[in-house]
Amino acid sequence: MNHINILMVDDHPIIIEGYQNVLIATKQDDQTLHIDTANNCDEAVTMIEQASKKYPYDVCFFDISLPGSEDGKYTSGEDLALLAKKLMPRSKIVILTMFNESFRIHNIIKEISPDGFLIKSDLTSMELADGFKQILKSPPYYSSTVSNYMKKTISSDIYLDDINRKILHLLSQGIKTKSLNEYIDISTSAIEKRKKQLKVLFFC
Incomplete structure (x- = not known):
């Protein structure tokens, strides 16, 4: 048994x-x-x-x-x-x-x-x-x-580097986009660009 x-x-x-x-x-x-x-x-x-x-x-x-x-x-x-x-x-x-x-x-x-x-x-x-x-x-x-x-992830050409992973993690914790650069040492415009790439990967 x-x-x-x-x-x-x-x-x-x-x-x-x-x-x-x-x-x-x-x-x-x-x-x-x-x-x-x-x-x-x-x-x-x-x-x-x-x-x-x-x-x-x-x-x-x-x-x-x-x-x-x-x-x-x-x-x-x-x-x-x-x-x-x-x-x-x-x-x-x-x-x-x-x-x-x-x-x-x-x-x-x-x-x-x-x-x-x-x-x-x-x-x-x-x-x-x-x-x-x-x-x-x-x-x-x-x-x-x-x-x-x-x-979708496997077929995507967008590479998930450490910064993109950190953005995803922070967003999942409820951190607002405008506050992300308090946690990640890149500009708000660079974060916005990366978010657009991530949307292509995850939401299209």
Whole structure:
């Protein structure tokens, strides 16, 4: 019997219940699933730390937008994913999120390199079931929005240098364009030019 330990983290219990029902209903006959759930960063950190000492999770599902930890150390599913990768390096990391902006997708792939990346608006029960099977056997599995972004990036002639990456990161943190030159040592006009190039890459 193939026993699979799973952690699901989402701040909406009904969404977690839906994921659980799909995986249990579509699991293979030789699989048993043990699923732990958490609704915020504090609960998830405790579960990850405990599991890493004895029975590490085989698969971790993280929503990106979560209530942060009380100490302010963990503010999102991205932070939890990085912790899981550090403490349980063999665990498969799956990101599920409503965010579908290209720069957010780019940052998540660059920082986390998840084994699965699913945009909730793409998700159906069948896709979750198929994605779970592929993530276990031959990751990565990306839903259609992420896959289209990856194809566009690979086929693009625009080179993503360190400055462009920093612009994307700052924009994803909510920094306004007019304030970017406080963080990057180039002129506002140069930043505007680079933003136009990035729009060609990400939004056309």
